[in-house]
Amino acid sequence: MNGVNDIKANISAFWLERNARERNMLAAGAAAVILALLYLLFINPALSGRAQLQKSLPQLRQQAAEMQMLARQATELNAAATTPAAPVTKDDIESSLARRSLKPQSVLVSGELVKLSLQSVSFAAVASWLDEMQKTSRLALTEGTIEAQSGIDTVNATLTLRQQRSTE
Numbered sequence: 001m002n003g004v005n006d007i008k009a010n011i012s013a014f015w016l017e018r019n020a021r022e023r024n025m026l027a028a029g030a031a032a033v034i035l036a037l038l039y040l041l042f043i044n045p046a047l048s049g050r051a052q053l054q055k056s057l058p059q060l061r062q063q064a065a066e067m068q069m070l071a072r073q074a075t076e077l078n079a080a081a082t083t084p085a086a087p088v089t090k091d092d093i094e095s096s097l098a099r100r101s102l103k104p105q106s107v108l109v110s111g112e113l114v115k116l117s118l119q120s121v122s123f124a125a126v127a128s129w130l131d132e133m134q135k136t137s138r139l140a141l142t143e144g145t146i147e148a149q150s151g152i153d154t155v156n157a158t159l160t161l162r163q164q165r166s167t168e
Helices: 002-017 020-081 090-099 123-136
Strands: 104-110 113-122 139-148 154-163
Touching (some): 090 104, 090 113, 113 123, 123 154
Antiparallel strands (some): 104 113, 113 154, 139 154
């Protein structure tokens, strides 16, 4: 407290030593400094921020329009994806396996379930066929047994697949 009182006393003594004209000049200078600080700290940043926002506003509006368009497309795609897949048949399964050069030992189709057995086939071809069936017919692997054989990339596979009627 003593230090603050000393500073006040020094300022008061300095002020009283000045005549009225000097006091007016010092007050005007202090006011100019305060106004300059207010401008630099508050007004100038607000004005430059406003100009920058006005400059970027058209781009932001375009991005918002693109986002709305993408949201509409996503909604349309989601509606299209919820259409049920056509029921799979034994002929569908056998023809898709034949396209991949896979010869099934047995194929059984019962409602939404497909059971098949493959002997001495390429693992890569089986994996590729499963991916194709998942995308085109919505067949998902529910149970599978794959046994490696002595040849490279050769396996015996027993697979059970279930057809998804709608996206889950």
